[in-house]
Amino acid sequence: MKVRDIVSTLEGVLLTGEALLDLDIQAACGADLMSDVMAFVKENVVLLTGLVNPQSIRTADLMDIKVVVFVRGKVPPKDMVAEAERNGMAVIATKYSMFLACGRLYEAGIHGGGTRDIR
């Protein structure tokens, strides 16, 4: 699914990352705990989170995650968006809850969790 389709599926607002609108994303990860993102994410995913602080952008950057969606109507402050922009990332804000945002993306065709094997 392309980033532009993620934006429309989530009825979201793209805060930065126009250049990535045609990037293809196959997997998604929903998490508010950044240590879990670092522990489990393996593939290139879209990260859905309700965690609005610089650590979400930094974690995504370190994990080569190019697209971050802030759920539950949360809008990151300008300096966070600027940091994402400097890192070449796309940032999307959606009014949907984590559950509904993940569900809408799953229904629209993103079925991969993008994680390492979890035992």
Add this chain to the structure above:
Amino acid sequence: MKLRYEVSGEDMSLAGKASGEVKRALGRLGVNPAAIKRTAVCMYEAEMNMVIHGGGGVAEAELSPDRVVVTMRDSGPGIPDLELAMQEGYSTAPEWIREMGFGAGMGLPNMKRNSDELRIDSAPGKGTTVTIMVKFDSSEGTGA
């Protein structure tokens, strides 16, 4: 090549910046992406620990052709029970750290999982030094 960063123990908004710098430095040197990601995870977790528990400190990354050795040194209270601290899920982090997406007892296990060697020297009142070694193995793949 040796990189050195002062990690602030007071400004949480800066936490993770040193790890980002090292990640970019490894990228410029053409290190394979999987090893870069493993280094970044280890160093970021260690950097967060240093900010949360250690009151800040000094982070150093020594780069060789086949490996990176990251040393994170703080003068904080030290770790009283290292075996307990290594257990996944064990945490002494305060609630406000959990609200920042950390402090769930995943840090040290994450470092162990992603490093080729992890050494923790710590004693109560004597601070903590975490040494992380990651080998650059070209057979490791892209990390994607």
